[in-house]
Amino acid sequence: MKEVNSIFDVIGPIMIGPSSSHTAGAARLGRIARYAAQKDIEKVVVYLHGSFAETGEGHGTKKAIAAGLLGMEPYDDRLKNSLEIMKEKNIHIEFSKKNLKTVHPNTTMISIETSKGEIVKVRGSSIGGGAVIVTNINGFEVEITGEYYTIITKHIDAKGVIRDVANILAEESVNIANMKVIRSHSKKEASMIIETDETVEIQVIDKIKKMEKMLDLIYILPIKEDENV
Amino acid sequence: MYRSGKDILEICNKKNITIWELALETEIRDTHIEEKQIMEKMEEVYRVMKNASESSVKKNRKTLGRVIGGESKKLKTQMDSGKTICGDVLNKAMIKAFSTSQHNASMGKICAAPTAGSSGIIPAAIITIVEEYNLSKKEAIRGLFTSSAIGKVITINATVSGAEGGCQAECGSAAAMASAAVVEMMGGSPEMALNAAAISLKNIMGLICDPIAGLVESPCSKRNASGVVNAMISAEMALAGIESVIPFDEVVEAMKSVGDGMHSDFKETARGGIAITPTGIKIKESIKKC
Numbered sequence: 001m002k003e004v005n006s007i008f009d010v011i012g013p014i015m016i017g018p019s020s021s022h023t024a025g026a027a028r029l030g031r032i033a034r035y036a037a038q039k040d041i042e043k044v045v046v047y048l049h050g051s052f053a054e055t056g057e058g059h060g061t062k063k064a065i066a067a068g069l070l071g072m073e074p075y076d077d078r079l080k081n082s083l084e085i086m087k088e089k090n091i092h093i094e095f096s097k098k099n100l101k102t103v104h105p106n107t108t109m110i111s112i113e114t115s116k117g118e119i120v121k122v123r124g125s126s127i128g129g130g131a132v133i134v135t136n137i138n139g140f141e142v143e144i145t146g147e148y149y150t151i152i153t154k155h156i157d158a159k160g161v162i163r164d165v166a167n168i169l170a171e172e173s174v175n176i177a178n179m180k181v182i183r184s185h186s187k188k189e190a191s192m193i194i195e196t197d198e199t200v201e202i203q204v205i206d207k208i209k210k211m212e213k214m215l216d217l218i219y220i221l222p223i224k225e226d227e228n229v
Numbered sequence: 230m231y232r233s234g235k236d237i238l239e240i241c242n243k244k245n246i247t248i249w250e251l252a253l254e255t256e257i258r259d260t261h262i263e264e265k266q267i268m269e270k271m272e273e274v275y276r277v278m279k280n281a282s283e284s285s286v287k288k289n290r291k292t293l294g295r296v297i298g299g300e301s302k303k304l305k306t307q308m309d310s311g312k313t314i315c316g317d318v319l320n321k322a323m324i325k326a327f328s329t330s331q332h333n334a335s336m337g338k339i340c341a342a343p344t345a346g347s348s349g350i351i352p353a354a355i356i357t358i359v360e361e362y363n364l365s366k367k368e369a370i371r372g373l374f375t376s377s378a379i380g381k382v383i384t385i386n387a388t389v390s391g392a393e394g395g396c397q398a399e400c401g402s403a404a405a406m407a408s409a410a411v412v413e414m415m416g417g418s419p420e421m422a423l424n425a426a427a428i429s430l431k432n433i434m435g436l437i438c439d440p441i442a443g444l445v446e447s448p449c450s451k452r453n454a455s456g457v458v459n460a461m462i463s464a465e466m467a468l469a470g471i472e473s474v475i476p477f478d479e480v481v482e483a484m485k486s487v488g489d490g491m492h493s494d495f496k497e498t499a500r501g502g503i504a505i506t507p508t509g510i511k512i513k514e515s516i517k518k519c
Contacts, residue, residue, distance in 0.1 A: 006256060013341055018346075023336075057517075058442060059445070063336075
């Protein structure tokens with residue numbers, strides 16, 4: 001049984017056609033990837049899987065992902081011209097069909113190279129009606145929808161790490177909306193996915209990053225945050 | 230809070246309100262957003278819908294797959310000649326449905342209602358009634374609220390996605406939502422609106438989703454046209470006092486179970502139905518070559 005929070009989930013979204021999953025959802029995935037890369041994108045390789053690979057052409061899926069990477073919303077009239085805009089901005093983008101194995105049929109893996117030469121890899125699926133779920137970021141298995149400010153940690157699985165992170169956030173009056181802890185099979189490493197209502201200052205992120213048992217951390221901005229592009 | 234047709238009827242009858250009023254007050258309570266803002270959002274939805282429903286009559290834009298195009302113009306020319314079988318109301322409705330479908334397939338801006346593939350049906354029904362009966366924009370927006378309540382109940386208890394339930398779930402739900410809106414816009418009761426919705430769903434129960442080349446073009450655009458006609462005739466029946474033998478909630482349940490039992494070849498995968506006819510495959514191959 002599904003929940004419907006707002007009637008605008010039924011009458012909506014307003015979007016550029018033709019497909020809520022292959023166009024609007026694809027744009028949203030591009031946008032989450034943009035934020036995972038802190039809006040710093042120099043080169044992109046987009047891998048298309050399943051139905052995205054098979055029918056993407058006739059659904060404008062490539063244009064939609066590119067539009068999202070540029071920060072556009074699924075209803076942006078310029079979505080159609082996103083590939084040209086990428087060229088104007090000197091962002092190199094290429095697409096490739098790839099079997100990503102046992103994932104949802106509408107899945108993409110977006111590999112971004114930032115101006116600092118860092119690689120940010122985001123894998124996500126468009127699960128219907130424009131809704132999306134990101135399932136992997138830089139090897140972190142996650143489950144995020146891009147609606148919140150999200151901190152994803154990779155840390156040594158030891159007592160007190162979760163408490164210490166929560167304490168740092170509490171000291172800075174950051175309210176945690178959702179939190180999930182995942183432990184790797186080896187039981188030596190664990191991940192925390194922390195979704196917050198408000199933005200987390202960069203100093204706070206750094207503080208968490210520098211914790212002794214912290215191995216890696218990614219911070220993602222929500223896609224609801226409007227951006228002038 | 231309503232989760233079923235039964236809930237809708239109970240609350241509406243108890244409070245002596247319409248379905249659109251229930252949808253609006255529930256939205257305010259669930260989202261904590263003020264009425265004014267919700268109304269503005271729905272006005273924006275209506276503006277996008279109206280534009281898409283007229284766009285392809287004015288300009289024949291090429292669609293991504295080039296499978297469809299020009300249908301709304303052809304029907305308009307025929308209607309203007311004065312020689313029609315279905316009369317002006319159904320023709321006007323079909324023209325709008327075709328227009329939105331083409332607009333959608335050519336990367337125009339639409340409002341998914343409940344999906345992009347079925348986005349032509351609700352606007353076509355509501356705007357045609359507005360034009361034919363000189364109703365105000367306010368009344369059109371009320372119709373959209375009525376539609377949303379029906380769509381919400383179907384989403385909760387079944388599905389509105391072609392990939393999950395076939396075309397019956399997409400165009401069937403859109404027609405059900407549209408017919409309920411038309412009934413309320415024409416002054417019918419909540420009971421009548423639910424009867425219309427139930428009749429619409431029954432009329433195309435079992436319809437598969439078999440898009441040629443997997444694209445939202447054919448048969449989708451024609452199913453939007455037939456979908457709005459389905460909505461109109463169902464509303465007409467309900468307003469005349471004809472009841473659905475099976476109540477709305479049971480029809481929704483039945484639609485879900487038909488969808489669950491439907492082979493995946495018939496659920497938006499383009500592996501069945503007209504998608505794999507010799508012509509369907511030929512079209513698919515020609516698109517690949519582009």
